């Protein structure tokens with residue numbers, strides 16, 4: 001059965017897209033994986049190196065048309081991961097969806113037609129608007145990347161409240177996979193954020209992903225971070241970087257794969 005995971009946090013720039021790409025690349029070596037770009041900024045599409053979308057190519061806005069076969073929107077990437085790309089049209093589509101009362105169920109129904117994938121990862125935009133609400137309605141699990149540098153307890157609480165609202169109104173089976181602290185360093189701000197996160201009961205906090213320019217470099221190159229490291233560094237350097245930067249993502253993926261065994 002397909003496992004749908006939303007990567008969400010209404011705060012901008014916390015590494016939602018980076019996390020989606022890193023996880024998808026690791027999952028893709030073992031399982032079939034589709035990633036859905038739910039952000040009109042299209043950073044996920046761009047970060048996977050899908051940069052020349054012709055006028056005929058359907059995108060995530062078409063996914064929200066219940067009559068559109070979602071399989072016709074999927075594009076293959078060079079990394080063995082499939083993608084539903086996005087473009088600026090998704091911003092207009094979201095405005096239209098707000099006017100339709102039950103539109104947050106469309107994504108769930110559409111993803112139900114893509115059951116050939118083991119995993120579907122939903123990269124959410126930086127807001128708690130209709131697109132994020134749709135993703136949380138469709139997902140079984142949510143992973144919350146939190147940037148250690150600018151952690152806001154208020155923003156985090158707001159997100160947990162939204163998750164609760166979704167659980168009550170549209171998706172009782174939504175579960176929090178955990179919080180992934182990102183861009184951690186040795187400053188007191190970063191350490192303080194980790195302490196605050198660990199105080200929230202009942203939510204798993206994964207090991208933090210350290211701050212490194214390699215993430216931005218790989219995104220600019222349109223190559224998933226694990227492959228970027230291997231392609232651009234000596235074996236010795238790669239081993240060190242993989243150990244430091246990829247291991248936290250690997251831990252999240254292993255948790256996901258382990259859940260599959262538990263639920264089977």
Ligand SMILES: Nc1ncnc2c1ncn2[C@@H]1O[C@H](COP(=O)(O)OP(=O)(O)OP(=O)(O)O)[C@@H](O)[C@H]1O
Pocket residue numbers: 011012013014015016017018019039041043124125126182183184209210211212213215216217219
């Ligand atoms: N561990 C890291 N260390 C340093 N920079 C990082 C790290 N993770 C991500 N970044 C960089 O931070 C920036 C924001 O990351 P990303 O686009 O993944 O965030 P986002 O939450 O998806 O943003 P948005 O809310 O705009 O969608 C990018 O330039 C990315 O390369």
Ligand SMILES: [Mg+2]
Pocket residue numbers: 016017018039043044123124125
């Ligand atoms: Mg993003």
